[in-house]
Amino acid sequence: xxxRPRSTEPYQAVAWHDGRxxxxxxxxxxxxxxxxxxxxxxxxxxxxxxxxxxxxPAIGIAAAYALALVAQHDRSNNPxxxxxxxxxxxxxxxxxxxxxxxxxxxxxxxxxxxxRAAHTDGVEAARSAALAEARAIQAEQIAxxxxxxxxxxxxxxxxxxxxxxxxxxxxxxxxxxxxxxAVIPAHRARRVIEVLVNETRPRLQGARLTAWELGWHGAxxxxxxxxxxxxxxxxxxxxxxxxxxDRIAVNGDTANKIDTYALAALARFHALxxxxxxxxxxxDAGTPSGAAIPIEQRDATELLVLAGITLTPPGARALNPAFxxxxxxxxxxxxxxRGVLRPPYAASIAEAPAPAPAAR
Amino acid sequence: xxxRPRSTEPYQAVAWHDGRxxxxxxxxxxxxxxxxxxxxxxxxxxxxxxxxxxxxPAIGIAAAYALALVAQHDRSNNPxxxxxxxxxxxxxxxxxxxxxxxxxxxxxxxxxxxxRAAHTDGVEAARSAALAEARAIQAEQIAxxxxxxxxxxxxxxxxxxxxxxxxxxxxxxxxxxxxxxAVIPAHRARRVIEVLVNETRPRLQGARLTAWELGWHGAxxxxxxxxxxxxxxxxxxxxxxxxxxDRIAVNGDTANKIDTYALAALARFHALxxxxxxxxxxxDAGTPSGAAIPIEQRDATELLVLAGITLTPPGARALNPAFxxxxxxxxxxxxxxRGVLRPPYAASIAEAPAPAPAAR
Numbered sequence: 001x002x003x004r005p006r007s008t009e010p011y012q013a014v015a016w017h018d019g020r021x022x023x024x025x026x027x028x029x030x031x032x033x034x035x036x037x038x039x040x041x042x043x044x045x046x047x048x049x050x051x052x053x054x055x056x057p058a059i060g061i062a063a064a065y066a067l068a069l070v071a072q073h074d075r076s077n078n079p080x081x082x083x084x085x086x087x088x089x090x091x092x093x094x095x096x097x098x099x100x101x102x103x104x105x106x107x108x109x110x111x112x113x114x115x116r117a118a119h120t121d122g123v124e125a126a127r128s129a130a131l132a133e134a135r136a137i138q139a140e141q142i143a144x145x146x147x148x149x150x151x152x153x154x155x156x157x158x159x160x161x162x163x164x165x166x167x168x169x170x171x172x173x174x175x176x177x178x179x180x181x182a183v184i185p186a187h188r189a190r191r192v193i194e195v196l197v198n199e200t201r202p203r204l205q206g207a208r209l210t211a212w213e214l215g216w217h218g219a220x221x222x223x224x225x226x227x228x229x230x231x232x233x234x235x236x237x238x239x240x241x242x243x244x245x246d247r248i249a250v251n252g253d254t255a256n257k258i259d260t261y262a263l264a265a266l267a268r269f270h271a272l273x274x275x276x277x278x279x280x281x282x283x284d285a286g287t288p289s290g291a292a293i294p295i296e297q298r299d300a301t302e303l304l305v306l307a308g309i310t311l312t313p314p315g316a317r318a319l320n321p322a323f324x325x326x327x328x329x330x331x332x333x334x335x336x337x338r339g340v341l342r343p344p345y346a347a348s349i350a351e352a353p354a355p356a357p358a359a360r
Numbered sequence: 361x362x363x364r365p366r367s368t369e370p371y372q373a374v375a376w377h378d379g380r381x382x383x384x385x386x387x388x389x390x391x392x393x394x395x396x397x398x399x400x401x402x403x404x405x406x407x408x409x410x411x412x413x414x415x416x417p418a419i420g421i422a423a424a425y426a427l428a429l430v431a432q433h434d435r436s437n438n439p440x441x442x443x444x445x446x447x448x449x450x451x452x453x454x455x456x457x458x459x460x461x462x463x464x465x466x467x468x469x470x471x472x473x474x475x476r477a478a479h480t481d482g483v484e485a486a487r488s489a490a491l492a493e494a495r496a497i498q499a500e501q502i503a504x505x506x507x508x509x510x511x512x513x514x515x516x517x518x519x520x521x522x523x524x525x526x527x528x529x530x531x532x533x534x535x536x537x538x539x540x541x542a543v544i545p546a547h548r549a550r551r552v553i554e555v556l557v558n559e560t561r562p563r564l565q566g567a568r569l570t571a572w573e574l575g576w577h578g579a580x581x582x583x584x585x586x587x588x589x590x591x592x593x594x595x596x597x598x599x600x601x602x603x604x605x606d607r608i609a610v611n612g613d614t615a616n617k618i619d620t621y622a623l624a625a626l627a628r629f630h631a632l633x634x635x636x637x638x639x640x641x642x643x644d645a646g647t648p649s650g651a652a653i654p655i656e657q658r659d660a661t662e663l664l665v666l667a668g669i670t671l672t673p674p675g676a677r678a679l680n681p682a683f684x685x686x687x688x689x690x691x692x693x694x695x696x697x698r699g700v701l702r703p704p705y706a707a708s709i710a711e712a713p714a715p716a717p718a719a720r
Contacts, residue, residue: 007714016400030672030673030674031670032438037716068675081457115628134372179671195701196679196695198587199561199663199671200587201559201561201586202585203558204633204671207663207664207671207674207676208671208673211672211673211676212672212673215673215675215676220676221676221677222679223663223664223672223676223677223678224663224678224680225561225586225618225619225663225680226560226561226585226586226587227558227561227586227618227619227622228618228619228679228680228681228684229622230619230621230622230684231618231621231622231681231684231685232679234621234684243566245516258587258588258591259585259587259588259590260596261590262587262589262590262591262622262626265590265625265626265629266622266625267625269625270628271626278429288454298584303559303567303583303584303585304567304583306666306667307666307667307669309666309667311391311559311564312390312567312568312571313568313571313572313575314390314570315575316571316575316581316583317581317583318582318583318584319556319582319583319584319588319592320584320588321588321591322592324588324590324594325591325594329507338480350497356687
């Protein structure tokens, strides 16, 4: 089929498979489709830290399964010991990536379910409950993605040229994706002329992952340097900016991959809409505003070295924040599984229902 | 000396040496200090096209010497044939990079001098005149750099953290540089806390060249992703943005490396000054506004392939404009060798004296 020139083989970013956590290693894409079979907490922690799994929802799901894995492997005979082990593992997993809130949210859900089951029905029930809750989190994400895709695609006018940043596709949520979840059905409905893909330095998630996912879906795209976005806006080549989110404060301030704030400010400067597409699990009731969101500072080598080649002179230093905060005033709309939130966000977020509980 | 940890050996981007054009190959930096001895028009053309010499003034000087080289090697016995050969060579050289105006300006100067000498004193005089004019262009640039450095450094307040983009250092002008020409004396005067260096995708002139030049001068710097600039401005970590220019229209609109427009818009958004440092030869009397400046579109592989490694999936396309246009309204001041131009630029540019003629 001409629209899928490279592959029609379905792929899955995160899955529970054969009693293990299976991850599609995103650091190997687009060169190779490599699945990791993860059976230990250490391997799961390494995979999240090294960004083998990316995207706030996918990270949350992977961490939930990792906690289920810890529960399965735990040899405790009493509930307190099991819960203790899960708390320790949860703290280890939560520390891997500080900015995205879905990680902590998913871990808390698995912990709470295991704890409840342990107290009422004992250790075996707790082990089952942990896995069931992890599965439920993923099932909910699949359902949420479908609803976000519908609501988000409806915002995309015919003849649109969309700009996206980082990866907010199926890889990032394990299902339809957030930003790309909205873009792809709009493309299928022939409303998208082209997607401009910011390469997304330093980890190149746009050039590597978003380009690959758009190609997989047959959507027309071109990769651009992150620095070219502004002049393409000025030239009238951008209709809207569509991105995902790693954490949304209750006032609407949004943490997302570094550059999102720049794009939001530039979109405002050019009177273009900026849409954030994110599940309600990305909204953190414990974060009053963007100022309270910790920004992960990643290693300088991400910027200074590429594929083993040092780009900079000896002794060069770098500043490498992985995320930035887009103030709520720059966000046109936040697309969630419960509809499109509009300003004032403090009110629309407060009125949005909490993420649906798992159907169990 | 601790402030120059890596090298104290002087370097020269472009020189006339032993009857040849000598270029420091900027594509090999910072890994290796390789000088190219160029003896043919074809080699000079390749060096400019492949960005072995970068920076509008340095390109102009290199092209001027390349034309002198053509004059030296020409075997014509009559003035008309020599001038004809120089015109042909000039057109070839001018076509290498369409955006920077110093290239065409320098070629026109060498051509005009050779033509004048040919008509009055014959072919040998024309050959000498071509080389003398190329040398004069470089001598004027050295003098202009010194004056820009003084005027530019005076704009930098104590305790400044400066953001710069691409390379506008000694490599870019063959002397003190434009933007870095102002930054380095301000650093020596202890007014600069740090220089934030945009890596400058796709060719990484910031990470490779500016980092190397600042290190050479012992100036403290950190490399950042181009996409991190906005959030560092929001965090109060940027006092001013200082850049060079490739062409300035008579209304003040400025073409410079892609991202300059984004930085200018973001600087305005954060109420920060944007200083352009450029010699008067960068102002093109024939360009009424930015809309008339041709933007060089470079090959997609610059973006998609790095050091032989393909970053993107098979079949990926890219859009790779090398420059953008910063509208005059976003420029706080233009620092030239004849002082600091302020808005309204149409008037201040019209009043600025033309570039000094060569002292001969």
